[in-house]
Amino acid sequence: MNEFQEKLVNFKWVEPKKTYDVIIIGGGGHGLATAYYLATRHNITNVAVLERNYIGGGNSGRNTTVIRSNYGIPEAVRFYQRSVELYQTLEDETERWIMHAQKGILWMAHGETAVRAEKARAEINTAFGAKTVFVTPKEIKEICPEVDLTGGGVWPIMGGSYHPEAATARHDRVNWALAEGAMKRGVHVHQNTAVTNLIKSGNRVIGVETTAGPMHANVVMSAVGGHVTGLAALAGLRLPIRTHPLQAFVTNHYEQKFHPIVASTSLLTYVSQTARGEMLIGAEIDRQPSYSYRSGHHFLQTCAHRAMTMLPFLRQLRILRQWTGVCDMSPDYSPIMGFTGVDGFVLTTGWGTWGFKAIPAGGEQMAQLIATGETPELIAPFALDRFAQDRTMADRGSAGTH
Amino acid sequence: MSIQIPCPHCGPRPIEEFAFGEILAVPDQITDPDERDIDRAFMHNNPEGPQREAWFHTYGCRRWVTLTRDTRTDQII
Numbered sequence A: 001m002n003e004f005q006e007k008l009v010n011f012k013w014v015e016p017k018k019t020y021d022v023i024i025i026g027g028g029g030h031g032l033a034t035a036y037y038l039a040t041r042h043n044i045t046n047v048a049v050l051e052r053n054y055i056g057g058g059n060s061g062r063n064t065t066v067i068r069s070n071y072g073i074p075e076a077v078r079f080y081q082r083s084v085e086l087y088q089t090l091e092d093e094t095e096r097w098i099m100h101a102q103k104g105i106l107w108m109a110h111g112e113t114a115v116r117a118e119k120a121r122a123e124i125n126t127a128f129g130a131k132t133v134f135v136t137p138k139e140i141k142e143i144c145p146e147v148d149l150t151g152g153g154v155w156p157i158m159g160g161s162y163h164p165e166a167a168t169a170r171h172d173r174v175n176w177a178l179a180e181g182a183m184k185r186g187v188h189v190h191q192n193t194a195v196t197n198l199i200k201s202g203n204r205v206i207g208v209e210t211t212a213g214p215m216h217a218n219v220v221m222s223a224v225g226g227h228v229t230g231l232a233a234l235a236g237l238r239l240p241i242r243t244h245p246l247q248a249f250v251t252n253h254y255e256q257k258f259h260p261i262v263a264s265t266s267l268l269t270y271v272s273q274t275a276r277g278e279m280l281i282g283a284e285i286d287r288q289p290s291y292s293y294r295s296g297h298h299f300l301q302t303c304a305h306r307a308m309t310m311l312p313f314l315r316q317l318r319i320l321r322q323w324t325g326v327c328d329m330s331p332d333y334s335p336i337m338g339f340t341g342v343d344g345f346v347l348t349t350g351w352g353t354w355g356f357k358a359i360p361a362g363g364e365q366m367a368q369l370i371a372t373g374e375t376p377e378l379i380a381p382f383a384l385d386r387f388a389q390d391r392t393m394a395d396r397g398s399a400g401t402h
Numbered sequence B: 001m002s003i004q005i006p007c008p009h010c011g012p013r014p015i016e017e018f019a020f021g022e023i024l025a026v027p028d029q030i031t032d033p034d035e036r037d038i039d040r041a042f043m044h045n046n047p048e049g050p051q052r053e054a055w056f057h058t059y060g061c062r063r064w065v066t067l068t069r070d071t072r073t074d075q076i077i
């Protein structure tokens, strides 16, 4: 599909009702995908998505759109591979051009330990269903001719892992495709509608107070990104989440020839090219927990410097703009999905700096959980009670940046 | 400009010179000792607003600075 074949998106805005079967708080990718899969897979359409701002105005419209499944633990590889595959068919399924582009990701190793880590990544990916191979410096140069194998004389590239199925997609279009697909089947999406409180009956959540009045539902789901701590507190829940800013930036236009996504754990940076030709560069979170969208010069300076170490041609480019999102960071760098111990209240969070790729699978699995009342096997390892049970899913090396 | 941390020994210095230290506070309502341990190990207050916190001046005097910062604006109060 391409821009010449597509039709204009067709959103059906309607007045809110007083009761729904399911209310989803937050019109980011995860909230919209859950509504989409409830409607398309389970024929549950008496659903409202409540968004206090505009859909995709949170992290789902601010990310660097890397889609991949080359994670470091079996549970994560399986889950993200499902999402990679759902993304591959999302365009045909929604008949919307989400600009899905398979690019492949090169993950550079600059030392003996990193070489071992990337070999281990390839092994564990292969064992659990993702395609990843270890590549030599010569093979890296073939995949990405722009790379400086000496790493500016400081960070020589000694090998890496290559994950050919890695892709990017236009984030806004993903949000819109899911919203439209859900609305077409009768789901309500209400923008400029903030949830201000939860309505409880005993230990059960039975609805929400909103800026458009109270609404009741059998199931209320939180999908509010970095703002989850305050919302969960309304249900009496404490979460292992800390909210941190994550920044990114793009350069001016570069000849449209940079193909792969390039990442490095040692340098804590990653680079790809957008469809507009901008070079898109990101890093790790800011050190201070914060809800502020401020962008800083220090980030630009250090991140640009590290990216140029691998890709010297970036030196010729200029920075066009930078921005920030506020991320729901979990302590083990894995998501938190499912039941909460509070009846009628489920959540999806801990998407931190890595949740865009998870939008289809996260939505699909949460929809199944809501429709069946049971936790699907694929996401059972990511339940909130894993912390109390000492079963954390530590995967920092794979999720730390994007 | 970077966020400036007012160090009582070194004056205002950029946040990049410091390491963040969270001040953990298990709520009094949690009384069960096991639950208090779990809360201390994993849970965060993560307030959207003023937060009491500590910063270690790693690349300076190497002392802890305690302050209150509004997490909505990063302003130090």
Ligand SMILES: Cc1cc2nc3c(=O)[nH]c(=O)nc-3n(C[C@H](O)[C@H](O)[C@H](O)COP(=O)(O)OP(=O)(O)OC[C@H]3O[C@@H](n4cnc5c(N)ncnc54)[C@H](O)[C@@H]3O)c2cc1C
Residues within 6 Å of the ligand: A025, A026, A027, A028, A029, A030, A031, A050, A051, A052, A053, A054, A055, A056, A057, A058, A059, A060, A061, A062, A063, A064, A065, A066, A067, A193, A194, A195, A196, A223, A224, A225, A226, A227, A231, A246, A247, A248, A282, A323, A324, A325, A326, A327, A348, A349, A351, A352, A353, A354, A355, A356, A357, A358, A402
């Ligand atoms: C700079 C940056 C780069 C990133 N790069 C990548 C990447 O390359 N690959 C990847 O996989 N992930 C990446 N991520 C992470 C990814 O963007 C997020 O994990 C993902 O978008 C989370 O989606 P969400 O639906 O959970 O949250 P969001 O998209 O943040 O949506 C939450 C929504 O809830 C709304 N809301 C909040 N409170 C309320 C309320 N009380 N009432 C009603 N609505 C409310 C908000 O307005 C918001 O629209 C990146 C993030 C950032 C910031």
Ligand SMILES: [Zn+2]
Residues within 6 Å of the ligand: B007, B008, B009, B010, B011, B057, B060, B061, B062, B063
């Ligand atoms: Zn000092």
